[in-house]
Amino acid sequence: MEKWIERQKHIIDFTLSSLLRRKGKNAALLVVYTLVVFMLASVVFFVQAIKREASVILKDSPDMIVQRMSAGRHELIPASYLDPILSIRGVSAARSRLWGYYYDPVAGANYTLMVPEDPGPPAGTILIGQGVSRVRLAHEGDTLEFRSHDGTLIDLEVKGTISRESELVSSDLILVSEEDFRRIFGTPVGFATDFAVRVKNPRELSTVAVKAAGLLPDTRQILKDEIFRTYDAVFSWRGGMMLVILCGALLAFIILAWDKASGLSSEERREIGILKAIGWETSDVLLMKFWEGMAISFSSLLAGVILAYAHVFFTSAVLFEAALKGWSVLYPEFRVTPFIDFSQLVILFFLAVVPYTVATIIPSWRAATVDPDSVMR
Amino acid sequence: MIELADIRKVFNAGRPNEFVAVDGVSLVIDAERTTVLRGPSGSGKTTLLSLIGCMARPTSGRIRLYDREITSLPERFLTGIRQNTFGFIFQQCNLIKGITALENVMLPAYPSGEKHALLKNRAMDLLDTFKVSRKAQSKVEWLSGGEAQRVAIARALINNPSIVIADEPTANLDTKLSREFMEIMGRLKSERKTILFASHDPIIYESDLADRVIVLRDGRVERSIP
Amino acid sequence: MRKSSLFLLFLAAGITLLVLMFVHASVQMKGGAASLQAKADLVGQLGLTDLCLFTEASYTRHLSQADLHTPFQNGPVSLEHFPSGSLVMPPAAIRKINGKVD
Numbered sequence: 264m265e266k267w268i269e270r271q272k273h274i275i276d277f278t279l280s281s282l283l284r285r286k287g288k289n290a291a292l293l294v295v296y297t298l299v300v301f302m303l304a305s306v307v308f309f310v311q312a313i314k315r316e317a318s319v320i321l322k323d324s325p326d327m328i329v330q331r332m333s334a335g336r337h338e339l340i341p342a343s344y345l346d347p348i349l350s351i352r353g354v355s356a357a358r359s360r361l362w363g364y365y366y367d368p369v370a371g372a373n374y375t376l377m378v379p380e381d382p383g384p385p386a387g388t389i390l391i392g393q394g395v396s397r398v399r400l401a402h403e404g405d406t407l408e409f410r411s412h413d414g415t416l417i418d419l420e421v422k423g424t425i426s427r428e429s430e431l432v433s434s435d436l437i438l439v440s441e442e443d444f445r446r447i448f449g450t451p452v453g454f455a456t457d458f459a460v461r462v463k464n465p466r467e468l469s470t471v472a473v474k475a476a477g478l479l480p481d482t483r484q485i486l487k488d489e490i491f492r493t494y495d496a497v498f499s500w501r502g503g504m505m506l507v508i509l510c511g512a513l514l515a516f517i518i519l520a521w522d523k524a525s526g527l528s529s530e531e532r533r534e535i536g537i538l539k540a541i542g543w544e545t546s547d548v549l550l551m552k553f554w555e556g557m558a559i560s561f562s563s564l565l566a567g568v569i570l571a572y573a574h575v576f577f578t579s580a581v582l583f584e585a586a587l588k589g590w591s592v593l594y595p596e597f598r599v600t601p602f603i604d605f606s607q608l609v610i611l612f613f614l615a616v617v618p619y620t621v622a623t624i625i626p627s628w629r630a631a632t633v634d635p636d637s638v639m640r
Numbered sequence: 641m642i643e644l645a646d647i648r649k650v651f652n653a654g655r656p657n658e659f660v661a662v663d664g665v666s667l668v669i670d671a672e673r674t675t676v677l678r679g680p681s682g683s684g685k686t687t688l689l690s691l692i693g694c695m696a697r698p699t700s701g702r703i704r705l706y707d708r709e710i711t712s713l714p715e716r717f718l719t720g721i722r723q724n725t726f727g728f729i730f731q732q733c734n735l736i737k738g739i740t741a742l743e744n745v746m747l748p749a750y751p752s753g754e755k756h757a758l759l760k761n762r763a764m765d766l767l768d769t770f771k772v773s774r775k776a777q778s779k780v781e782w783l784s785g786g787e788a789q790r791v792a793i794a795r796a797l798i799n800n801p802s803i804v805i806a807d808e809p810t811a812n813l814d815t816k817l818s819r820e821f822m823e824i825m826g827r828l829k830s831e832r833k834t835i836l837f838a839s840h841d842p843i844i845y846e847s848d849l850a851d852r853v854i855v856l857r858d859g860r861v862e863r864s865i866p
Numbered sequence: 867m868r869k870s871s872l873f874l875l876f877l878a879a880g881i882t883l884l885v886l887m888f889v890h891a892s893v894q895m896k897g898g899a900a901s902l903q904a905k906a907d908l909v910g911q912l913g914l915t916d917l918c919l920f921t922e923a924s925y926t927r928h929l930s931q932a933d934l935h936t937p938f939q940n941g942p943v944s945l946e947h948f949p950s951g952s953l954v955m956p957p958a959a960i961r962k963i964n965g966k967v968d
Contacts, residue, residue: 269753379912
């Protein structure tokens with residue numbers, strides 16, 4: 264056993280000496296490789312974590328949302344529609360929700376204004392999410408101005424900010440009283456944005472939904488399951504940007520392995536001949552090539568994955584900001600809970616390490632099995 | 641000791657550039673003696689050396705080493721013999737460029753899994769014996785011709801072989817270095833090593849060390865002295 | 867120090883960090899991290915339905931609530947022009963009603 268370890272160490276010694284002969288080239292290779300792994304791993308970590316967060320934190324979402332549709336668009340729903348909903352057997356609670364989008368010309372940002380269930384903020388006051396606070400530099404005690412639907416300006420005082428921990432769902436929220444909401448948007452009394460419905464037994468949900476559709480034909484029902492599936496499909500690999508990243512990474516791995524796979528130079532072949540002439544077996548030569556491949560690819564994998572983890576979970580994926588922000592002005596600080604899916608890491612290993620190492624070993628096979636006699640000539 | 645029975649080596653058999661390097665050679669090389677293969681270039685000296693040193697297989701014929709038939713051995717065993725029984729000194733040194741002299745000397749013993757410290761000491765001792773220990777940490781490119789040759793000799797001896805084979809070792813050395821080289825060979829001979837040279841340098845085949853000189857021509861043994 | 871020892875040390879350090887990563891992640895998960903809980907609570911309290919990922923437009927902010935036509939607000943042949951469109955697929959509810967949209 265000891266001999267085996269010593270043999271590996273000796274061969275690694277030689278492999279490293281050999282790689283160090285071309286310090287610049289191999290250092291650059293290492294850096295590039297690490298970057299590719301870093302980017303891919305960052306994407307994988309980020310997406311997995313967001314998806315998992317969504318599946319966990321949206322558990323208490325309303326079981327069913329009832330929206331009124333008009334000409335295919337989402338319209339205000341009459342409060343009178345609530346009674347038929349409540350009359351359905353299996354419905355344990357139903358309430359009207361008031362929420363909407365407010366465009367702030369000062370910052371160029373979109374906010375979501377929402378009226379929480381009683382007790383909400385008292386009239387004249389608001390609670391704002393962290394994103395709003397950052398964009399408007401507004402804190403407790405400050406006043407924010409809102410332009411209402413009829414052109415009048417309404418001042419509302421910030422009573423507090425919503426917790427940092429909940430930024431992923433609340434970053435752009437402004438919680439406001441019903442009175443102020445209707446003043447700003449002009450939503451008439453007797454109308455709401457939609458209904459949030461809870462059922463006693465989740466398994467009866469689809470039956471309830473069908474009944475609701477029957478009672479109120481101009482509405483559509485959005486079920487909790489659909490909310491989950493929406494977030495399951497977010498950042499799907501088939502989507503535009505993700506597909507580009509995946510293809511880019513695959514191409515990078517192929518190109519990196521290509522240099523190795525395209526065969527040995529005559530210098531390399533001669534060296535293998537010398538090694539065999541001084542007594543190295545074919546297996547020793549191939550072992551050396553194996554370590555050569557591993558030294559680069561496995562080191563890059565380790566460095567890339569660790570850096571990616573730190574990037575996504577300790578800096579909230581700061582490098583993705585530009586891509587994710589898009590045209591938004593408001594950008595949440597993600598702060599996702601760390602989550603690793605082992606199987607994805609295994610796939611990353613097979614992408615990053617196996618092709619490159621194999622590409623390093625295979626071309627040497629022939630040279631390693633040839634008689635060392637050629638060295639003499 | 642080393643017995644060659646009707647050895648033939650043909651290169652590129654069946655093709656237009658077919659070339660018979662060794663054409664029916666039968667020899668016995670005695671242990672602990674110094675034998676020189678002499679002859680013009682193209683006489684098959686180098687080929688014969690590589691056949692004896694298990695670096696290639698003959699097209700036909702048999703080779704016996706210490707009464708053991710080696711021509712039909714699988715590659716693994718041949719490598720083992722190459723590693724432990726023979727020490728090769730090539731005409732062009734054939735040291736691995738870009739790494740240190742010390743590492744070059746230790747290389748042949750790497751696969752054996754010997755303890756690093758022991759191996760390193762032995763390598764340093766050898767370099768010391770040949771007066772190149774100063775250059776142990778120098779990259780091979782920075783060695784002079786003579787120094788490189790001595791590092792190559794040290795490398796050939798790292799596994800303490802019983803047979804030393806040298807192919808035109810003085811071809812790239814001046815007279816002074818050639819004589820120094822023969823001195824080293826003399827020391828090896830006194831350590832009861834078997835030495836086999838291939839050379840057309842009189843410093844070698846006319847030296848006192850040579851117990852026997854075999855003259856080759858066109859792949860055949862012309863005569864033997866004595 | 868021998869080159870191989872340095873390298874193996876580096877590998878060992880790397881693998882240790884990797885293991886620590888896993889430990890860190892599973893601790894965070896099991897600990898029911900405060901942030902996860904805070905988010906879930908707020909969702910229940912306010913009856914929220916979406917993560918605040920893209921605030922570019924209404925239909926990118928509330929992915930699950932979007933109707934079929936708002937994305938085409940500028941016209942029926944309007945192409946997707948928000949960058950987030952390349953990151954998200956149409957919501958499940960719409961895909962269900964209208965068949966294959968992707």
